[in-house]
Amino acid sequence: xxxxxxxxxxxxxxxxxxxxxxxxxxxxxxxxxxxxxxxxxxxxxxxxxxxxxxxxxxxxxxxxxxxxxxxxxxxxxxxxxxxxxxxxxxxxxxxxxxxxxxxxxxxxxxxxxxxxxxxxxxxxxxxxxxxxxxxxxxxxxxxxxxxxxxxxxxxxxxxxxxxxxxxxxxxxxxxxxxxxxxxxxxxxxxxxxxxxxxxxxxxxxxxxxxxxxxxxxxxxxxxxxxxxxxxxxxxxxxxxxxxxxxxxxxxxxxxxxxxxxxxxxxxxxxxxxxxxxxxxxxxxxxxxxxxxxxxxxxxxxxxxxxxxxxxxxxxxxxxxxxxxxxxxxxxxxxxxxxxxxxxxxxxxxxxxxxxxxxxxxxxxxxxxxx
Numbered sequence: 341x342x343x344x345x346x347x348x349x350x351x352x353x354x355x356x357x358x359x360x361x362x363x364x365x366x367x368x369x370x371x372x373x374x375x376x377x378x379x380x381x382x383x384x385x386x387x388x389x390x391x392x393x394x395x396x397x398x399x400x401x402x403x404x405x406x407x408x409x410x411x412x413x414x415x416x417x418x419x420x421x422x423x424x425x426x427x428x429x430x431x432x433x434x435x436x437x438x439x440x441x442x443x444x445x446x447x448x449x450x451x452x453x454x455x456x457x458x459x460x461x462x463x464x465x466x467x468x469x470x471x472x473x474x475x476x477x478x479x480x481x482x483x484x485x486x487x488x489x490x491x492x493x494x495x496x497x498x499x500x501x502x503x504x505x506x507x508x509x510x511x512x513x514x515x516x517x518x519x520x521x522x523x524x525x526x527x528x529x530x531x532x533x534x535x536x537x538x539x540x541x542x543x544x545x546x547x548x549x550x551x552x553x554x555x556x557x558x559x560x561x562x563x564x565x566x567x568x569x570x571x572x573x574x575x576x577x578x579x580x581x582x583x584x585x586x587x588x589x590x591x592x593x594x595x596x597x598x599x600x601x602x603x604x605x606x607x608x609x610x611x612x613x614x615x616x617x618x619x620x621x622x623x624x625x626x627x628x629x630x631x632x633x634x635x636x637x638x639x640x641x642x643x644x645x646x647x648x649x650x651x652x653x654x655x656x657x658x659x660x661x662x663x664x665x666x667x668x669x670x671x672x673x674x675x676x677x678x679x680x681x682x683x684x685x686x687x688x689x690x691x692x693x694x695x696x697x698x699x700x701x702x703x704x705x706x707x708x709x710x
Contacts, residue, residue, distance in 0.1 A: 343399050347364060355626050362664060363667065370397035372401050373385055376402065443471070445474065482666055486688045486693045491641045503582070517619035523540070548640060558592065666696070
């Protein structure tokens with residue numbers, strides 16, 4: 341590479357990839373914008389420069405989705421940020437190449453089964469090398485993990501009940517496909533230290549603080565907080581639901597019902613082909629960049645123990661933009677040697693939930709606990 345980049349963004353031309361690139365550039369962190377199409381990558385960097393209002397250090401690298409293609413590009417890289425999903429379908433070579441090249445690995449997945457799979461296959465290998473394996477370093481599901489750690493500061497709390505609530509949600513094409521492929525599989529919550537599946541057709545009603553209406557919510561893939569706290573001695577129960585927005589719940593429910601009727605009993609490969617096809621039909625093009633005053637969101641974490649109850653309501657708006665921010669924040673901390681725990685970790689465990697809250701409060705993204 342001709343620049344001093346230590347960060348490699350794979351999938352930089354997509355909606356979330358541009359936001360990750362913008363957040364890195366705003367911190368003056370040089371990076372490699374990688375993907376399969378040079379023209380799309382160059383166009384994406386042009387959009388980032390227009391948003392930022394100034395030039396920045398970045399280089400384009402064209403790479404196929406194989407270990408052999410990726411390894412030569414990672415030789416001088418410290419941090420890989422993977423934004424290419426659906427992750428269970430596409431991300432295996434990126435993790436393997438990162439491990440072989442001694443790179444920290446972050447991704448923006450929302451896929452619970454992917455997180456469970458790489459926890460099992462790669463967690464110890466990354467830990468042995470002192471490297472971070474940090475999937476779901478994104479609004480879903482890093483934000484809830486941060487909120488949960490605040491609640492767990494209260495002695496005696498052993499059960500976590502979380503709700504993500506989003507106003508005017510704008511799922512991207514990749515997010516839509518990732519969510520749809522998640523309904524191919526069981527979606528788990530944690531009960532008495534065991535992962536148990538949600539009903540495949542669950543549409544729950546949830547009460548969110550400061551709202552007079554009861555909202556509809558879904559498991560939305562099951563979330564990753566139950567995975568982060570699996571085998572954590574502090575936690576025996578953890579469940580997560582997402583109130584993605586009343587304007588899209590009906591369409592999502594219809595897609596889930598169609599899947600259950602038409603594809604639930606198909607072989608796995610055919611299931612995922614079905615969800616990919618439906619995702620393409622549902623895609624309405626790249627949404628506009630989200631906005632702190634439009635895509636407002638809260639993450640509500642209730643904590644309970646034998647003799648104690650507590651709650652943290654975390655304001656964290658513009659979920660996609662914040663995903664770019666938490667990726668850039670993690671990369672910056674890794675390059676400064678501020679990793680607290682190696683191996684398979686949430687951002688909250690890897691860098692400290694209080695430290696991250698302070699950082700994002702200073703950037704006007706979130707509130708601090710009272």
